[in-house]
Amino acid sequence: MTDPPRRVLFVDHTAALGGGEIALLNLVTQLTRDRFTPIVLLGADGPLRQRLQSAGVETYVLPLSAAITRTRKESLGPRTLLRAADLCRSALYVLRLARFLHRHRIDLVHTNSLKSDLLAGFAARLAGVPLIWHIRDRIEPDYLPPPVVKIFRWLCRWLPDSIVANSAATLKTLQLPAASTADLPESRVIHDGTPAPAKPPPRQADGLFRIGLIGRIARWKGQHIFLAAAATVHARFPNTRFQIIGAPLFGEESFEAELRSLAQNLGIADAVEFTGFRTDIPALLAELDLLVHASITGEPFGQVVIEAMAAGRPVVATDGGGIPEIVLDGQTGLLVPMSDPAAMSAAICRIIADPTLAAEMGRLGRLRVLNHFTIQHTAAKVQQLYDDLLLPDHARRSLHIAPSAM
Numbered sequence: 001m002t003d004p005p006r007r008v009l010f011v012d013h014t015a016a017l018g019g020g021e022i023a024l025l026n027l028v029t030q031l032t033r034d035r036f037t038p039i040v041l042l043g044a045d046g047p048l049r050q051r052l053q054s055a056g057v058e059t060y061v062l063p064l065s066a067a068i069t070r071t072r073k074e075s076l077g078p079r080t081l082l083r084a085a086d087l088c089r090s091a092l093y094v095l096r097l098a099r100f101l102h103r104h105r106i107d108l109v110h111t112n113s114l115k116s117d118l119l120a121g122f123a124a125r126l127a128g129v130p131l132i133w134h135i136r137d138r139i140e141p142d143y144l145p146p147p148v149v150k151i152f153r154w155l156c157r158w159l160p161d162s163i164v165a166n167s168a169a170t171l172k173t174l175q176l177p178a179a180s181t182a183d184l185p186e187s188r189v190i191h192d193g194t195p196a197p198a199k200p201p202p203r204q205a206d207g208l209f210r211i212g213l214i215g216r217i218a219r220w221k222g223q224h225i226f227l228a229a230a231a232t233v234h235a236r237f238p239n240t241r242f243q244i245i246g247a248p249l250f251g252e253e254s255f256e257a258e259l260r261s262l263a264q265n266l267g268i269a270d271a272v273e274f275t276g277f278r279t280d281i282p283a284l285l286a287e288l289d290l291l292v293h294a295s296i297t298g299e300p301f302g303q304v305v306i307e308a309m310a311a312g313r314p315v316v317a318t319d320g321g322g323i324p325e326i327v328l329d330g331q332t333g334l335l336v337p338m339s340d341p342a343a344m345s346a347a348i349c350r351i352i353a354d355p356t357l358a359a360e361m362g363r364l365g366r367l368r369v370l371n372h373f374t375i376q377h378t379a380a381k382v383q384q385l386y387d388d389l390l391l392p393d394h395a396r397r398s399l400h401i402a403p404s405a406m
Contacts, residue, residue, distance in 0.1 A: 005037045006107040006390055011097075013064055013115035015046025016249050017279070018216060019303040020136040023166070023192040024048075024112045029055045030379035036386060039104065041097075043116070047279075062096060064119075065089045090119060097123030108386060110134060114152070121159045130389050133160040133185075135300075138321060139173040142297050143220075156185070162389055163187040164382070166301040167322025188385065191325070192301050193378030196310045196370055200286035209352055212243040212288045214281065214304045217256045221246075222294030222318065224262060228341035229292075231266040233348050240271065240352065245284055247277035285311040290351055290358070293317035296339045302326055306373045309333075309365030314358045316347045326373065332365035 008031070010024060025048065028038040040052050043064030052059040097120055101109065109124040110132045111117045117133045124131040137143060139152050156163060156174050165171035168189050176187060203210075211233070213226045223244055230242045248256050256274070263269045278284060281304070285291070291308035293299065298321025305326050308315055315333030317323045329335040334347040351358045 002034075005033065005035055006386065007037045007039060007105055008108045008110055008386065009101065009104070009106040009120075010038060010040045010110045010112055011042075011116040011120035012040070012048070012112040013043035013119070014113065015042045015044050015048040015061070017047050017051070017277075018249060019301070020112055021048045023136070023301075023303055025051055025055070026193060026195060026375045027379060027382060028052070028057050030375050032379075032383060036383065039106070041100065041120075043119075060100075062093075062100065064093060064115075093119055094122045094126065098126040101127040101129050108132065108390060112136070117152075117160075118155070121155070125159065130161045131159070132162045132164060132385070132389070135163060135165045135170055135174065138170055138298055138300050139175075140298075158185075160185045162385060164190050164385065166190070166192050167325050169298060169320075169322045169325065170300045186388075188381075190378060190381045190385070191322075191373055192303055192306070193373050193375035194303070194306045194310050194369065196366075196374050197282050199312050199366060200282075203287060203289065207239055209237060209240045209290070210243065210288050211240060211290045211292055211348065212245055212284065213292045213294055214245040214284070214308075215293075216246050217244070217248040217259070218252050219255055220295060220297050222296045222339070223255075223259050225296060225339060225341050225344060226292055226294040227259060227262050227266060227268070227272065229294075229344035229348060230272065231268050232341070232345035233352070234268050234271050236349055237352050242268070242272045243275055243284070243288070244272065245275045245278055245281075281307060282311065285313060288313055290348065291315050292344070292348065293323065294344065295320065295323075297321070298338075299323050306369050309362075310369040310373075312362040312366045314351055314361035315365065316344060316351065318344075326368075328364070328368065332361055332368050 010028060012021060012024060028040060031038050038057055040057055040059045042049055042061050045061050049059050049061060101123060106129055108130050109120055111120045112134050114137055121131055133156065139149055141149055153175055163185050171187060171189055176184065213223060215221050217223060234240050260274065263272045285308055291313050293302060293305055293315065295318050301322040305315055305317060305323065309332060315327055317327050317333060317335055318338040319335035320338050324335060327333045327335055336343040336347050
């Protein structure tokens with residue numbers, strides 16, 4: 001008689017479709033269902049819930065206070081972390097989560113965001129359920145307030161049973177001791193993956209060279225650097241057109257307005273399209289000749305970069321965070337320094353001027369994704385982690401509290 005599938009609960013505080021949420025959606029739909037049953041719990045309703053349910057994934061919404069969900073990570077600090085009202089809301093939410101774990105007979109908790117790391121982390125400890133933290137953010141002072149960095153690095157040493165980082169660069173920011181001990185969680189790098197599409201046919205020739213930047217509109221994503229580079233490129237190659245694909249998610253509408261004004265001031269407004277939020281990324285990539293990634297702080301991973309490479313598109317990307325683990329400079333794309341529009345424009349112009357180079361980078365990029373960054377690779381590694389963590393003789397580090405006590 002075979003054992004029933006283990007019930008794995010994925011927790012995310014948001015249902016907005018950011019990079020981490022798309023990675024979650026890709027992962028849960030690839031798990032082997034006769035071994036693991038994915039269940040997703042979200043702190044808010046939104047498009048992610050709809051996408052999950054359409055994919056046949058059991059999904060619940062346990063509403064989290066708007067005061068917590070709307071708090072941006074860069075605004076966190078001792079005052080916000082210790083606000084009495086928020087502490088009470090968080091404590092009550094943790095208790096509700098712990099009850100949810102018992103009621104739904106959860107075998108393993110897999111968190112997917114910084115806020116869910118903490119809330120579901122304490123709930124898993126209360127319920128005595130093994131816990132995986134999936135770290136998708138750089139835990140550094142250039143990404144989070146210094147007090148939050150210190151607290152998070154301290155918690156990661158004792159709260160989770162295991163840590164998954166989406167890149168070696170992300171894992172390094174946790175500053176875990178080099179020598180592992182039984183008192184520390186096991187940690188490993190598992191890169192995100194993408195469903196590799198069929199290679200699109202060559203784009204219909206229309207005399208234009210289309211360049212896109214895909215991602216949420218936020219200053220650290222570097223859309224302003226992209227526009228500055230675009231102005232130089234357009235002056236040399238008037239047949240270029242540029243797309244900024246994405247929308248502000250967390251109260252950053254003023255930055256979008258700033259970008260539109262910048263395009264006007266640079267004299268390229270007629271060559272730049274702001275598409276807003278789009279869900280048809282594969283179709284958009286099929287219409288691009290080049291993808292640009294322009295983040296001005298290290299990107300933890302770079303989901304859209306592997307999607308572009310899977311589509312056979314060359315990439316120009318900033319050299320920081322996890323991007324060098326994806327893009328092989330000079331082979332699958334070109335890496336440029338962060339916050340350097342001159343270097344970015346030079347790299348873009350080099351690819352435009354050499355169609356043979358562009359085609360070869362696209363070919364090698366797609367091959368690299370197929371060999372290393374498909375969602376099937378990711379799911380296999382994650383399921384191996386589940387097996388390792390759920391072995392009967394695994395030393396549980398959780399503090400168990402019986403359901404009757406809650």
